[in-house]
Amino acid sequence: MNFLRVTITRLAYAALLLVAVLVLNFTLMHMAPGDVADTIAQSAGGIDPEALEQIRREYGLDQPFIVQLGSYVGRMLQFDLGYSFFYSQPVTDLILDRLPATLLLVISAQLLALTVGVVFGVISARKPNGIFSHFVTLASLIGYSAPVFWTGLLMLVIFSLILPWFPVAGMRDVTIENGNFFIHTVDIARHLVLPMVTLASIFVALYSRLSRASMIEVLGSDYVRTAKAKGLQTNQVVYKHALKNAMSPVITLAGLQLSAVVSGAVLVEAVFSWPGLGSLAFQSIIARDTPTILGILFFSSLVVIVGNQLTDLALRLVDPRVGRTK
Amino acid sequence: MTDQPSSNAKDDLTSKPSSGPVGLLIEEPIEKARHPFMEAWDMFRRNHAALVALLVLVVIIAGAIFGPALYGRDPFDMVWAPFTPPLQNGGFILGTDYLGRDLLAMIISGARVSIIIGLAAAFVSVFIGVSIGAVAGYYRGWVEEVLMRITEFFQVLPTLLFSMVIVALFGASLPMITFAIGIVSWTAVARITRAEFLRIRELEYVTASRASGARDLKLIFSVILPNALPPIIVQSALMVGSAILFEAGLSFLGLTDPNVVSWGQIIGSNRPYFLDASFTVTLPGIAIFVTILCISLVGDGLNDALNPKLRSR
Numbered sequence: 295m296n297f298l299r300v301t302i303t304r305l306a307y308a309a310l311l312l313v314a315v316l317v318l319n320f321t322l323m324h325m326a327p328g329d330v331a332d333t334i335a336q337s338a339g340g341i342d343p344e345a346l347e348q349i350r351r352e353y354g355l356d357q358p359f360i361v362q363l364g365s366y367v368g369r370m371l372q373f374d375l376g377y378s379f380f381y382s383q384p385v386t387d388l389i390l391d392r393l394p395a396t397l398l399l400v401i402s403a404q405l406l407a408l409t410v411g412v413v414f415g416v417i418s419a420r421k422p423n424g425i426f427s428h429f430v431t432l433a434s435l436i437g438y439s440a441p442v443f444w445t446g447l448l449m450l451v452i453f454s455l456i457l458p459w460f461p462v463a464g465m466r467d468v469t470i471e472n473g474n475f476f477i478h479t480v481d482i483a484r485h486l487v488l489p490m491v492t493l494a495s496i497f498v499a500l501y502s503r504l505s506r507a508s509m510i511e512v513l514g515s516d517y518v519r520t521a522k523a524k525g526l527q528t529n530q531v532v533y534k535h536a537l538k539n540a541m542s543p544v545i546t547l548a549g550l551q552l553s554a555v556v557s558g559a560v561l562v563e564a565v566f567s568w569p570g571l572g573s574l575a576f577q578s579i580i581a582r583d584t585p586t587i588l589g590i591l592f593f594s595s596l597v598v599i600v601g602n603q604l605t606d607l608a609l610r611l612v613d614p615r616v617g618r619t620k
Numbered sequence: 621m622t623d624q625p626s627s628n629a630k631d632d633l634t635s636k637p638s639s640g641p642v643g644l645l646i647e648e649p650i651e652k653a654r655h656p657f658m659e660a661w662d663m664f665r666r667n668h669a670a671l672v673a674l675l676v677l678v679v680i681i682a683g684a685i686f687g688p689a690l691y692g693r694d695p696f697d698m699v700w701a702p703f704t705p706p707l708q709n710g711g712f713i714l715g716t717d718y719l720g721r722d723l724l725a726m727i728i729s730g731a732r733v734s735i736i737i738g739l740a741a742a743f744v745s746v747f748i749g750v751s752i753g754a755v756a757g758y759y760r761g762w763v764e765e766v767l768m769r770i771t772e773f774f775q776v777l778p779t780l781l782f783s784m785v786i787v788a789l790f791g792a793s794l795p796m797i798t799f800a801i802g803i804v805s806w807t808a809v810a811r812i813t814r815a816e817f818l819r820i821r822e823l824e825y826v827t828a829s830r831a832s833g834a835r836d837l838k839l840i841f842s843v844i845l846p847n848a849l850p851p852i853i854v855q856s857a858l859m860v861g862s863a864i865l866f867e868a869g870l871s872f873l874g875l876t877d878p879n880v881v882s883w884g885q886i887i888g889s890n891r892p893y894f895l896d897a898s899f900t901v902t903l904p905g906i907a908i909f910v911t912i913l914c915i916s917l918v919g920d921g922l923n924d925a926l927n928p929k930l931r932s933r
Contacts, residue, residue: 314773326789439861439913441868444887444905451898462895550775557780561869565891575781576873579788587785594778602776 297610304606308599313367315595319588320366324359326584370592376585380578385589389571393593395465396570400559400597402486403493408548410494411501415544416537418502419509430506434499442558446492446565453488460488463567489566493558497551504547508540542613549605553598663925670921673914680911684731693722695729695881706899717886717900718893726881727907733882734908737798738864744802745863746856749809750845756810757817758840764814771810779804780869787875794877801866809855816848850926857922861915868908883908 332346350356357365369376375385414434418427437445454462465485466478512518513536521531563572571590578586665671693699699712699722706715706723714723756767783800790796820826821844829843868884870876876885883904890900 311773311776315777318777322785322789435913435916439916440909441865441872441884441887441905441912443869443872443884444901444908447887447891447894447898447901447905451894451902455895455898553776553778556778557869560778560780560784561872564873575784579784580874582788584789587788591778591781591785594781595776598776598778 300610304603308603311599312596313371315592316367316370317363319370319592320363323584323588324362375589375592378578378583378586380581380583380586385585388574388586389589389593392569392571392574395568396556396559396563396572396594397597398482398486399489399493399562399568399570400555402490403559403562404497404548404552404555406490407494407497408501408544411498412505412541412544414498414502415505415507416509416532416540419506419513420532422506422510427506430502434502437495438499440495442492442496443561443565445495446489446562449488449492450565461485465569485568489562489568492565493555493562496558497555500547500551501544505540505544508543509536512536512540538612542609545605545609545612549602549609552601552605556594556598660925664921667921667924669917670924673917673921676910677914677918680731680914681735683728684735687728687731688725691725691728693725695721695726705897706903714903715897715899718890718897723886723900723903726886727883727904730881730883730886730904731907731911733794733880734864734867734884734911737794737801737867737882738860740798741801741805741863741867742856742859744798745806745859746809746852747806748802749806750813750852752806753810753813753815754817754840754845754848757814758821758836758844760818767810768814771807774804775807777804780866783866783870784873784875787870792875792877794880797867797870797876801863801870805859805862805866809852809859812851812855813848816851817844820844820847854919854923854926857915857919861912861919864908864915865912 355362373386375389377383378385378388381388414430418424418430421427450462453460461484466481513532518531518536521535522528526535559570560572560575562568563570564576567573571594575587575590578590700716700720702716702718702720704712704716704720706713708715712722712724714727717723717726752767752771756764756771782804783797786800786803787797826839826843829839834843867876867882868887871882871884872888872891874885874888876882886904887901890897894901
């Protein structure tokens, strides 16, 4: 019962956050110089003031701020994100077309970073002053300090140019015409490797540092000593008893980092010409395509909010204490 | 003469300060009151990596301040054939970019912009973060609730996309870029400040100050804040690093003032040709990398120096 109530509260709160993003979006659009009518006029190559006024009336731009805001939020919640005059397509279609590529990149990079980070952290926690532990500290410092787009370019120089192992750009090889499902999967996977590793490289540092610290703390706790005293094997104690408890701060951090992962994805997509939301954002900013930019901001916030809900759920599965306190 | 020792013994037992400075000096000679700053500096000095990093940073900052005047070559001048590799004909130590501009001059000039924006944006975000965190942690109740909801809201927004939107909508001037970075990166500072305020406001000396009539503003700024500073300082140092990274990302994407050179912008503008002339993107990247690495190491050192839990006493 409690589980259900907490879930409903969280969902309501997530919906509220989403509406807040929309209000912010609209306020930004409203404050920015120029409006939709100007954009239409511009793409038509100049227009007389009367026609401009008529367009403003048609789009409801002469209405008071709050009325416009209301109708904007209403439209957005029905996933009507407006029309892109640059791409001549509804923004929703544009975004839904690009969303899977971004999700694939973000999720795979996040999972890779978590896996590698936790493995590094746990191994170095078992010997906090060992050589591997120092290596992890150094590697995570380097991973954190390198700008992600630069890491990506270096990856391309090394693994596409010097060693021609992976493709330079894109998500699919256009020369493969009628391959079966398997061939396409392998093709996409080959394209995914470098962007995924690049994006993960920033976050491996964070996760390994935190899981190292958390693991060291848990390994020093009483119940671990009890488990050892019972005569359990060290591996069993570390991986069955300690790991699960050491993971909850790491999962919390992973949830907090989601918006940073999506942000990093923008840069990584720009480097690898990955056909996701990030490169769409990049192109529409150059084209000054405001509806598309704001639509992307809305959708990527949605991705983060949904991701946070899932993180929350994962956290409650790992650690039953979470959710009971509040 | 005979009662001299007994009077001494009496003095020792009661240990009056009037017994003379000699006895005091012998009994507790070790601890001399030192300025907390010196104590922190002593701790910081023990971290050799942080010390070296600090030196490198000083060199980089000096280079950013005096470099352009000393080197004397305009970063916008097209001086030689495009894509001249480093140390080849023409005598350009780092070679030339896609327009034949001197890469070393560009990196030196870019240091200024990158570091100034890094510092200014970190200042903006620390200012916002400390204000929100302090008010939330001090007043508690519904104020805290509202401010923390706002903080969570900013955590959900994908930071880079949001600042891209701001810069794209309101123009790519340096103040706007600084604001766009500051407005998205204050949440960590706010959370840390709030946590410190929540802890410190319950301590006895705060209650004592309040009892002796200190007002809210005085309590926040001169009683609680100075004691909450150590973790805020560490976080601020790291903020400078992440602001520089952030600016590099924005200018890599082309969202930068076209009239100035910055590190990310050099990489971004040479990016289309990097498969033929990879040094044009690797070299400016090294400048960013080394700067951020040093800032992180200094941040670690500050953490050791300022975190009271790690101190020996």
